[in-house]
Amino acid sequence: MKTDLEALVLRHTRRVPVPDGPAGDGAGMARRLDAALMEAGFKLSGELLAALSRLDERTVVSLAVRTLATVRGMVGDHVRHNSYFISFPDRVPDTFEFWMDCVRATFSDAADLEKAEAALSYGALDLLTLATYGDYQHTYEQMLAVHDELIASARDRVAVLHLGRDVDAEARALYLALGGSATPLNEDDARDLAVLAAHCVHGPQPEAIPVREIRAVINRARVEAGGEPLLDTVTDVLRLACALGDGDVTLQEPTRFPAFPRRLRRVLLGALDAVIAGSPAKLADVGVHRERWKRLGERLHPHEYPRFPRAADAFAVARGDKSAPTADARIEALLAAGDVHGALDLLATMPGRLFRALDRLLRLPLLPAEQEAVLAAAERTAKDVSARVLLSVRDHLDNRADGVGEREKRGKRGGKGTYRVFVNRRGRAWTTPETREAIPAPVRERLAVLLDAEVARRLPVPGRILVDPDMLDVALPLSGRAAAAGLGVLPRGTRSRVEGEVLRFFVYWKEHRSRTDYDLSALMLGDGFTDPAWISYTNLRDGAGEHSGDITSAPDGASEFINMRLGRFTRTYLAPQVNIYSGEGFDQVEESFFGFMTRDLAQAGRPFEPRTVRMKSDLRGPGRVALPMVFQRREDGAWTALWLHLYLQGNPLYNQVEGNRVTVTALLRAFADRRYLTVAHLVDLMAGRGAEVVRWDGASEAGGDGASEAGGDGASEAEASGGDGRQVLYLGLERPDGLPDGTVVITPENLRDLIPS
Incomplete structure (x- = not known):
């Protein structure tokens, strides 16, 4: 342990x-x-x-x-990363020539001839029937022997x-x-x-414990240790039941409840009874998850516990035997009747829900007095809303411009319209055309001032903020799936610099029970997301890059790579993706992960070199296509990465980059248009309240000066700390040596700590 x-x-x-x-x-x-x-x-x-x-x-x-x-x-160095082509990225063959070599090898071997002839009887030749296709033709040690040692570079990652x-x-x-x-x-x-x-x-x-899903995890530990759970809503009880049943506490996926032992049934029913006794109005929340409550009732047998009558009422509401209209139903009824003030009075008792409904309320055909009432209600209740919701609404407003500037921008890119982007908690994404009426600019500006002021009031105000400039563009992680687990992973919406002459993607997977074929591919797009091309097992070479070869099963684990020479890349966007061609999903395999390395051209080395890995993230999500990120070449030739962490539904079988390029292109276009709140926004709010912002250049790791004013000379460590006992806050992608004693350190691993409660 x-x-x-x-x-x-x-x-x-x-x-x-x-x-x-x-x-x-x-x-x-x-x-x-x-x-x-x-x-x-x-x-x-x-x-x-x-x-x-x-x-x-x-x-x-x-x-x-x-x-x-x-x-x-x-x-990702705990496994052996072999490549199908032993000399990859050198001497990768032309795709057609490679396939013909596999055909010739198959038909020249009598042992494989019968299998190949059977495949041809269907009128086409399946690559999987070819004797030398899809399996390693050499050992890991043989592959290592043909590669020179990696030459160290000052740009190699050191954490x-x-x-x-x-x-x-x-x-x-x-x-x-x-x-x-x-x-x-x-x-x-x-x-x-x-x-x-x-x-x-x-x-x-x-x-x-402000997040209810987190509370459910902690409550499970408390209950299993014989303690009392922390519950104040009926949905807390439902989440606890899901946790005890090893289900989904986010309530996004159905949970198959087990046959709970009698002790746990008493705990759950007693807790439910106590919550409703304290506030009978909370009974209405049962209707939000009616089907889950019915399934839970089948396992808890509330009729066997007459001393918990209010708990029995909850299951009666779930079955429809007892009426308890939800707050949403009451709000909808008031709005349908045109009673905006009545709806506001009800929403004011649920401040978080009021802020989530602001966009809809402000798009109603309101009289001036009614619009003012909506804004006044927001101003009165902002203090009672979590900072995460406030920041989410602020982020939302940034993407609700009046349309004029957006149309001009789309015209320059050749775009065809604005799209809304939706991403659920597990990373499943989809888009839909923007059809909503615009929120007037004065209203958006008034709300933005309100939101910024309330968030700033809750933020700490350190005497000095030491900032790694690369940290400023990191998006705030406002949702649970904003970033996957892994090394060097940044939240969805972050734009980060990419340095190096070679960009190399990798995927590793190890099947659990059945034969599984993952395909690493890269979609390449020009300006305006046009002129598509790709590198995949069907196109092993492009002018800028090479594919390491197709591996079609992974009982002992398998790796695929794509090597891109950025200096030869002629398009604008480069989107790596992992397609499940057949077999187990990302949540079913024993292990799977994606990542990328950056190298200089002269470094050589093995296909996988751990110290050149910039990012490695686990692949665990719904759907059959993973879209981790997209790389963009700017007009000045520099490269940036936009982090996505998305999963597409795809097809049950045979997913290919050629088949999903239209869907992927639509998603990329929508995400490229979207703006995310970043660390820079919170830094500006703290600076507005008096914090001094100092640019940290990292030189102190080598014993030199560690901080410099933006655009100025370096400052000594004493100057960086303020020298007067004030609290120092460091914001950076990595925690360096040489920080002043007592510095509060925020890196991507604990970025959530920067968001106030």
């Missing part, structure tokens, strides 16, 4: 919990660990190296083995690992941070929270 917690802490915080151990001379082993970590793109901080050097060598060896295993898993406290203290701190998050967690973080909650159930608890 301690080992699992240690790895979990390292993944989330980049801190290594140092165990208690006898003092000794571990300096040599600590340096060897540092050297081994460098091969994977990591290194020890000076403080961590010094702490390990003071420990007994055996303690350091044991820690080194665990740490290396964890970081290799983080970067610093920092000194942590003992594992229990680090686990408690991480539990409190995840449990008190103001934004929903992704699925992987929620699973980690469940592990931490079970470990920390008897210790300090988060002061507040």
